[in-house]
Amino acid sequence: MSGLCELCPRRCAADRFRPGGRPGFCGAGDCPRVFRWGPHFGEEPPITGERGSGCVFFSRCTMKCLYCQNSPWSWRGEGEDVSVARLADIMRSLAVEDRVENWNLVSPTPYLPFIREAARILAHEGVRLPFVWNSSGYERVETLEEYADLCDCALFDLRYSRDETALAASAAPGYVAAARAAVKWAWERGVRGTGNGERGTGNRLRGDGRETLDDRREDSSRLASDASRPSPNTQKPNTHPPKKPNTQTPPNPYTQTLPNPNTQTLPPLVVRILVLPGHADEAIENLAWLATEVSNEVPVSVMAQYTPAYRALETPPWNRPVTKEEYEEVAEAASDFGFENGWTQGYEASDPKLALLGENMPPAHGTVK
Numbered sequence: 001m002s003g004l005c006e007l008c009p010r011r012c013a014a015d016r017f018r019p020g021g022r023p024g025f026c027g028a029g030d031c032p033r034v035f036r037w038g039p040h041f042g043e044e045p046p047i048t049g050e051r052g053s054g055c056v057f058f059s060r061c062t063m064k065c066l067y068c069q070n071s072p073w074s075w076r077g078e079g080e081d082v083s084v085a086r087l088a089d090i091m092r093s094l095a096v097e098d099r100v101e102n103w104n105l106v107s108p109t110p111y112l113p114f115i116r117e118a119a120r121i122l123a124h125e126g127v128r129l130p131f132v133w134n135s136s137g138y139e140r141v142e143t144l145e146e147y148a149d150l151c152d153c154a155l156f157d158l159r160y161s162r163d164e165t166a167l168a169a170s171a172a173p174g175y176v177a178a179a180r181a182a183v184k185w186a187w188e189r190g191v192r193g194t195g196n197g198e199r200g201t202g203n204r205l206r207g208d209g210r211e212t213l214d215d216r217r218e219d220s221s222r223l224a225s226d227a228s229r230p231s232p233n234t235q236k237p238n239t240h241p242p243k244k245p246n247t248q249t250p251p252n253p254y255t256q257t258l259p260n261p262n263t264q265t266l267p268p269l270v271v272r273i274l275v276l277p278g279h280a281d282e283a284i285e286n287l288a289w290l291a292t293e294v295s296n297e298v299p300v301s302v303m304a305q306y307t308p309a310y311r312a313l314e315t316p317p318w319n320r321p322v323t324k325e326e327y328e329e330v331a332e333a334a335s336d337f338g339f340e341n342g343w344t345q346g347y348e349a350s351d352p353k354l355a356l357l358g359e360n361m362p363p364a365h366g367t368v369k
């Protein structure tokens with residue numbers, strides 16, 4: 001790997017890919033750094049599936065959100081430097097031992113070239129799962145195009161509708177245009193059918209018993225417990241043979257023993273609308289933009305789980321949870337704009353006691369909770 005890094009919209013041009021090179025603004029250097037990995041049962045239903053989503057939390061981040069719940073590794077860079085082979089080991093263990101539904105790459109952008117190399121090693125072995133690209137939405141379309149093979153489902157935030165807020169709260173210049181372009185790219189790709197997901201899977205979900213936005217609004221207390229409690233673990237006993245040493249020489253036992261990856265259950269795009277204290281109007285503006293400039297068929301995930309953390313604790317209005325009124329205003333707007341394919345959490349998910357706080361999560365392998 002060589003050249004100056006321009007993977008994210010910041011385009012800081014860090015000479016970070018050679019040993020001893022200068023880390024970028026995000027802090028990423030010449031190898032991937034991973035904080036934690038494991039099955040996550042609390043993602044949106046088609047992403048969680050039955051066996052959980054295989055999260056890999058990458059250290060460092062292209063944004064600097066003052067309220068970040070994952071500050072130990074996003075801001076402070078805690079985690080393990082890994083080689084591409086080690087990253088492949090981590091992803092293999094998620095697929096073969098944890099038997100997760102997909103690889104959920106959390107904030108992967110600075111490490112995309114390494115992730116692709118790891119994925120190629122695994123593909124050569126016959127180990128394949130769909131990829132969820134899970135990010136703040138602060139992405140470059142050029143990068144998305146180049147690494148589209150790592151994006152079967154774009155799980156993108158639309159966090160702000162005003163650049164001044166993005167700058168003040170996340171130090172992310174040009175966030176609004178970048179995130180909106182990323183969302184549009186993912187949707188149009190899904191419509192074209194060039195991703196592994198397919199347009200209209202949200203409609204299909206409505207028919208297969210999963211929760212819809214409207215269903216969820218009708219029973220907010222049940223929803224709240226959905227949001228705070230992992231889905232039941234329906235993981236079957238692992239009957240796979242013991243892990244063999246990494247080899248690139250086929251035939252490989254994993255080819256025969258993995259469940260078939262079923263990318264069709266994944267929508268090509270889920271847009272997360274995290275309601276932020278004092279900024280519900282921006283969430284509504286983003287929903288309006290999404291409905292008019294993209295489509296109200298886009299699956300949306302309206303989230304109440306904002307929890308004051310890290311530097312937000314001393315910075316109003318970020319130092320408080322969202323109010324019930326703020327959250328309900330946004331959930332109602334989603335309904336008013338005609339969004340039907342998606343999920344809400346219920347206001348109870350804003351309870352700090354239920355928050356998934358990265359600050360409390362130990363490193364290395366384990367279920368995400």
Ligand code: SF4
Nearest residue numbers: 005008011012024026
């Ligand atoms: S991913 Fe990191 S190093 Fe690369 S351009 Fe963005 S901030 Fe700079």
